[in-house]
Amino acid sequence: MNLKDLNVEGKKVLVRVDFNVPLDGEKNITDDTRIAKAAPTIQYLLENGAAVILMSHLGRPQKKLKEDGTVDREKFSLAPVVTTLEDYAGCQVQFVPDTIGEEAKAAVEALEPGQILLLENTRFYAGEEKGDEDLAKAMADLADVYVNDAFGAAHREHASTATVARFFDADHKSFGFLIAAELEGAEKLLNNPNHPVTAIVGGAKVSDKILLLEKLLDFADNIIIGGAMAYTFSLAQGGKVGNSLVERDKTDNAMALLKKAEANGTKIYLPVDTKVGKEFANETPSDIVKAGEIGDEWEGLDIGPESIKNFSDVIATSKSILWNGPMGVFEMSNFAIGTNAIAEAVAKATKENDAYSLIGGGDSVSAINQAGLSDQVSFVSTGGGAMLELLEGKELPGIAAIKS
Numbered sequence: 001m002n003l004k005d006l007n008v009e010g011k012k013v014l015v016r017v018d019f020n021v022p023l024d025g026e027k028n029i030t031d032d033t034r035i036a037k038a039a040p041t042i043q044y045l046l047e048n049g050a051a052v053i054l055m056s057h058l059g060r061p062q063k064k065l066k067e068d069g070t071v072d073r074e075k076f077s078l079a080p081v082v083t084t085l086e087d088y089a090g091c092q093v094q095f096v097p098d099t100i101g102e103e104a105k106a107a108v109e110a111l112e113p114g115q116i117l118l119l120e121n122t123r124f125y126a127g128e129e130k131g132d133e134d135l136a137k138a139m140a141d142l143a144d145v146y147v148n149d150a151f152g153a154a155h156r157e158h159a160s161t162a163t164v165a166r167f168f169d170a171d172h173k174s175f176g177f178l179i180a181a182e183l184e185g186a187e188k189l190l191n192n193p194n195h196p197v198t199a200i201v202g203g204a205k206v207s208d209k210i211l212l213l214e215k216l217l218d219f220a221d222n223i224i225i226g227g228a229m230a231y232t233f234s235l236a237q238g239g240k241v242g243n244s245l246v247e248r249d250k251t252d253n254a255m256a257l258l259k260k261a262e263a264n265g266t267k268i269y270l271p272v273d274t275k276v277g278k279e280f281a282n283e284t285p286s287d288i289v290k291a292g293e294i295g296d297e298w299e300g301l302d303i304g305p306e307s308i309k310n311f312s313d314v315i316a317t318s319k320s321i322l323w324n325g326p327m328g329v330f331e332m333s334n335f336a337i338g339t340n341a342i343a344e345a346v347a348k349a350t351k352e353n354d355a356y357s358l359i360g361g362g363d364s365v366s367a368i369n370q371a372g373l374s375d376q377v378s379f380v381s382t383g384g385g386a387m388l389e390l391l392e393g394k395e396l397p398g399i400a401a402i403k404s
């Protein structure tokens, strides 16, 4: 069912959004794209007489439990999202520091049509990431209708993204406008893309994405690997990576990928040089070294100038470009050079080579905005892992749950 076909008037509508936005040390949102892109669905529901209950995750609180074993409710709270959300929604937003408990239920009960309530981080419950039925049922009990517009989390089979939908029949659930737009944006890359197709993958979620790379072999002619991902490959090839972010248990996957690519005729481009820092800080002493020759006291924080040139040359001749994951720690200006240069190269190929370029991911979008180039690429997606899995040809659990 499409959102516009749902009867929402006078109904309590539970909307799963992806407000997993980047925050700085003072909890300021450094990029609000995911909130801006959720706004059309929220506005439509308000205008059509719904009471809107929003839920989202933020970060990975279960992976960073406090010493006493409990979740850090302060660090991972969704409260910092409220003001920005109010700006986009054009009205006041109520917030409860609770998701399914008594406080949440009371706030939902009191919610009137035309009002918005934001619930606290769904990942404060251990059952969320396990797709727990009881948790999903408690979420479903809050509302009459369920709308999933959390494209960035649609590849997760979690209680709030997938299981919850089972408690609504087909007339009472749908995607939001953002998911619909994302599916359309991916369509051009999925169906007969113009070749050469280049996938650029970087960022920090190595174990999440290294297996996806293998699937990209069938899809892409070229795969460019940067960001922290590259150091796991370097290590697999016997290189020295110092204190760089690596996943030692994924080196076999890295080697397997390189072999498969060779057999398959897909070209893999790895950095040949890297910008290293003494510490994970902007003002740290830095140096440019060859890939695989990082000293013990150093960590790789960006790609180097020769890699920038190599990668840019490949991008310049591409006709279809998919980019997920920054080339370095772009949040620190001294290590944003590689990411900015690749953003420039992608924008240039879009303009001068008539390439279709799609860039996705919470932090990747933040990076392209920071480079001031988001209006010079073909499509900006709010999904990183979600977009990669979609392009791999998978039906995303968050989408399958609405269809079934």
Ligand SMILES: Nc1ncnc2c1ncn2[C@@H]1O[C@H](COP(=O)(O)OP(=O)(O)OP(=O)(O)O)[C@@H](O)[C@H]1O
Pocket (backbone or CB within 6 Å): 152, 202, 203, 204, 205, 226, 227, 228, 245, 300, 301, 302, 324, 325, 326, 327, 328, 329, 330, 331, 360, 361, 362, 363, 364, 365, 382, 383, 384, 385, 386
């Ligand atoms: N060399 C590096 N060392 C450490 N962190 C890095 C390095 N290169 C990039 N990063 C970090 O990777 C993070 C982004 O990676 P991530 O995989 O989350 O991308 P994304 O675009 O947000 O995709 P998704 O939406 O799937 O999360 C950034 O915070 C960036 O600082």
Ligand SMILES: O=C(O)[C@H](O)COP(=O)(O)O
Pocket (backbone or CB within 6 Å): 018, 020, 059, 060, 152, 153, 156, 361, 362, 383, 384, 385, 386
């Ligand atoms: O940022 C993202 O890619 C989504 O919000 C999903 O987050 P996750 O990788 O922690 O599930």
Ligand SMILES: [Mg+2]
Pocket (backbone or CB within 6 Å): 361, 362, 363, 384
């Ligand atoms: Mg991210």
